[in-house]
Amino acid sequence: MSTKVLIVEDEFVVANGLRLVLKQAGHTVCGIATSAEEAEYAAEKYKPDIVLVDIRLNGKRSGIDLARKLKATDVAFVYLSANSSQKVLEEAKETQPYGFLVKPFREKDVLVALDIALYRHQHNIETKLRQEQFLKNQLADISVEVKDAVQGVLKLTRLLQPHIPNDLIVSGRRPAPGEICTGFGYIRTGTDEYEPIGNDELTKIAGLTPNFFFENENLSPEGDAFIYNSDSPHKNKQPNELHRRLFDHFKIESNLIFPVALNNGNLVNYFFYSRRRGAYTIEHIALLNRLKIHLKEITERLFSGRTMLHQNDQYQPETEPVTANSGFENIIGTHRLLLAALELVRQVAPYNTSVLILGESGTGKERIAESIHLLSGRNKGPFIKVNCATIPLSLVESELFGHEKGAFTGATEKRMGKFERADGGTIFLDEIGELSTDMQVKLLRVLQEKEIDYVGGTVTKKVDVRIVAATNRNLEKEIAAGNFRLDLYYRLNIFPITLPPLRERKSDIPALSLYFANKFCREFNKEFKGIAESMLAEMFAYNWPGNIRELENVLERAVILNDGKSELTLKQNLNDKVIEATQLARLTTYEDVKFAQQEAEREYIISILKKSEGRIRGTNGAAELLDIKPTTLESKMARLGIKRDDYLSQTGHL
Numbered sequence: 001m002s003t004k005v006l007i008v009e010d011e012f013v014v015a016n017g018l019r020l021v022l023k024q025a026g027h028t029v030c031g032i033a034t035s036a037e038e039a040e041y042a043a044e045k046y047k048p049d050i051v052l053v054d055i056r057l058n059g060k061r062s063g064i065d066l067a068r069k070l071k072a073t074d075v076a077f078v079y080l081s082a083n084s085s086q087k088v089l090e091e092a093k094e095t096q097p098y099g100f101l102v103k104p105f106r107e108k109d110v111l112v113a114l115d116i117a118l119y120r121h122q123h124n125i126e127t128k129l130r131q132e133q134f135l136k137n138q139l140a141d142i143s144v145e146v147k148d149a150v151q152g153v154l155k156l157t158r159l160l161q162p163h164i165p166n167d168l169i170v171s172g173r174r175p176a177p178g179e180i181c182t183g184f185g186y187i188r189t190g191t192d193e194y195e196p197i198g199n200d201e202l203t204k205i206a207g208l209t210p211n212f213f214f215e216n217e218n219l220s221p222e223g224d225a226f227i228y229n230s231d232s233p234h235k236n237k238q239p240n241e242l243h244r245r246l247f248d249h250f251k252i253e254s255n256l257i258f259p260v261a262l263n264n265g266n267l268v269n270y271f272f273y274s275r276r277r278g279a280y281t282i283e284h285i286a287l288l289n290r291l292k293i294h295l296k297e298i299t300e301r302l303f304s305g306r307t308m309l310h311q312n313d314q315y316q317p318e319t320e321p322v323t324a325n326s327g328f329e330n331i332i333g334t335h336r337l338l339l340a341a342l343e344l345v346r347q348v349a350p351y352n353t354s355v356l357i358l359g360e361s362g363t364g365k366e367r368i369a370e371s372i373h374l375l376s377g378r379n380k381g382p383f384i385k386v387n388c389a390t391i392p393l394s395l396v397e398s399e400l401f402g403h404e405k406g407a408f409t410g411a412t413e414k415r416m417g418k419f420e421r422a423d424g425g426t427i428f429l430d431e432i433g434e435l436s437t438d439m440q441v442k443l444l445r446v447l448q449e450k451e452i453d454y455v456g457g458t459v460t461k462k463v464d465v466r467i468v469a470a471t472n473r474n475l476e477k478e479i480a481a482g483n484f485r486l487d488l489y490y491r492l493n494i495f496p497i498t499l500p501p502l503r504e505r506k507s508d509i510p511a512l513s514l515y516f517a518n519k520f521c522r523e524f525n526k527e528f529k530g531i532a533e534s535m536l537a538e539m540f541a542y543n544w545p546g547n548i549r550e551l552e553n554v555l556e557r558a559v560i561l562n563d564g565k566s567e568l569t570l571k572q573n574l575n576d577k578v579i580e581a582t583q584l585a586r587l588t589t590y591e592d593v594k595f596a597q598q599e600a601e602r603e604y605i606i607s608i609l610k611k612s613e614g615r616i617r618g619t620n621g622a623a624e625l626l627d628i629k630p631t632t633l634e635s636k637m638a639r640l641g642i643k644r645d646d647y648l649s650q651t652g653h654l
């Protein structure tokens with residue numbers, strides 16, 4: 001399909017090179033702009049399908065400024081960059097581009113990036129439409145079922161959170177002259193946890209006198225929706241006194257105000273506050289405008305007539321706890337990058353859409369996959385995990401799809417594959433980047449046809465399985481290198497969720513450390529006396545290449561080597577984690593021995609896997625040699641972090 005491309009690049013040679021590559025591939029270059037201003041004009045005039053934007057541009061405005069504009073009008077863009085600094089790249093990433101092309105470009109990379117960007121953009125639009133419809137249906141449900149404003153605003157808050165992220169939401173009816181202003185809302189205290197905050201608390205927090213609301217009629221602005229960002233103060237509209245104080249108290253950086261006019265002439269304002277700079281954009285206002293009919297219906301019910309909140313209304317705890325069963329119970333952390341990923345999980349979970357979880361090793365991809373399953377309508381069905389890196393290549397097909405008796409040597413009986421086991425539930429394909437290209441073709445067929453073929457069989461079986469895949473590889477690079485199929489990538493990458501590495505969410509280190517410390521103290525039956533400041537400080541300074549799994553291991557060691565009478569301290573140098581022989585010699589308690597055993601067990605299993613040439617199942621497979629069930633061996637391997645690479649390099653021919 002020919003695509004209309006706008007190139008925004010001030011170096012003529014680069015721009016012309018791109019133009020030739022694109023033309024040869026059958027695309028139409030609708031213009032070459034050399035500044036942000038020219039690009040805006042050309043985008044408006046030619047309506048390109050995609051814009052290739054150089055990050056550094058001639059003129060006052062950079063490519064990133066232009067990208068923000070393109071994003072607000074839903075135009076797909078890919079960055080072109082040379083040697084940009086980390087800071088610039090971080091800033092560029094915030095605009096959520098559909099791709100990055102680093103100069104000098106290879107022709108193949110340009111075309112693959114373009115293809116992927118267009119596909120993602122199209123899917124984004126479809127997903128957004130579906131989500132919006134879903135949201136409208138849920139809002140309609142609230143307006144029918146909700147009985148009082150306190151409960152109603154909580155439901156509304158939860159529903160809107162994925163779409164208009166906020167740390168504090170306040171709703172308030174604009175008072176008539178001389179009337180009191182009633183405001184109340186919810187402050188977010190966890191992933192899906194909120195605490196109510198009423199008029200009294202709001203005044204107390206803001207350090208205001210109770211009469212403040214009487215004396216200041218103009219607390220709730222009248223008129224249009226309005227965005228305030230701390231880094232781009234609006235010249236005409238400054239936040240009023242109450243807002244300024246709330247900003248200070250809650251460390252708020254952005255605020256969005258959305259008014260809803262009621263039939264009786266009253267005006268109710270919804271105030272969204274975020275601790276993130278520039279959290280709100282005109283896209284949020286556009287969404288609220290599209291939802292306005294539904295919001296008005298709910299607001300009519302909540303803020304007029306009998307359900308209206310009065311000055312003396314007290315917050316009555318809900319009969320259902322405020323912390324709902326969120327599906328994220330075992331996910332620790334409140335960093336905004338993690339919360340953003342969890343919001344995506346919540347959005348996609350109800351659909352059958354395939355999800356691709358991206359992130360470095362140990363960032364929690366498996367946990368996220370479990371949450372998707374738990375939050376979906378399939379949660380009564382099975383959740384089957386497959387680690388594509390630990391299954392010997394020769395057995396991948398039968399592991400996934402099953403085999404008939406006698407299909408190959410060692411197939412002594414018919415065996416069901418993981419896909420069939422996952423029927424009615426979810427299959428989690430971890431390390432999908434490790435699948436051979438042959439297997440990728442077979443997986444594609446399951447995705448497209450929803451049916452499987454047993455190895456050695458003739459009958460095709462229908463399966464109803466949702467696929468969640470994960471990888472720590474850069475699949476786009478793998479595609480360009482010919483290792484991963486573009487069509488499979490398209491199918492899997494319908495809804496990508498990227499998990500941040502621990503070094504980018506260090507504020508979660510204390511909470512995670514406490515969680516693991518408590519867990520291991522319980523497990524080893526030791527008393528928990530806290531974590532030493534020095535240990536926390538070192539953990540903050542460290543880069544965490546192994547992410548949360550590595551943090552978990554560090555805490556396990558600290559607990560094992562702790563006497564149960566003092567604070568946990570680091571028992572290793574984080575930059576050199578190999579335990580010295582002298583340290584091992586000091587392991588004298590039962591737990592110390594257990595720890596040493598674990599290390600030994602890992603080594604032993606790896607040696608057996610080498611002996612079985614990587615085979616887990618069947619005659620002379622590692623499970624048989626160890627005299628344990630293959631599934632037990634697989635879970636041991638996962639627990640001990642044994643990957644195919646650990647025994648592959650030695651056996652050579654696997």
Ligand SMILES: Nc1ncnc2c1ncn2[C@@H]1O[C@H](COP(=O)(O)OP(=O)(O)OP(=O)(O)O)[C@@H](O)[C@H]1O
Binds near residue numbers: 331332366
């Ligand atoms: N947010 C979290 N809160 C608590 N524990 C977590 C969190 N994220 C991950 N963990 C724990 O960290 C360890 C690693 O997580 P997980 O196995 O899900 O990572 P992964 O990204 O799938 O790793 P790999 O790429 O190596 O398969 C697990 O023990 C998991 O329970």
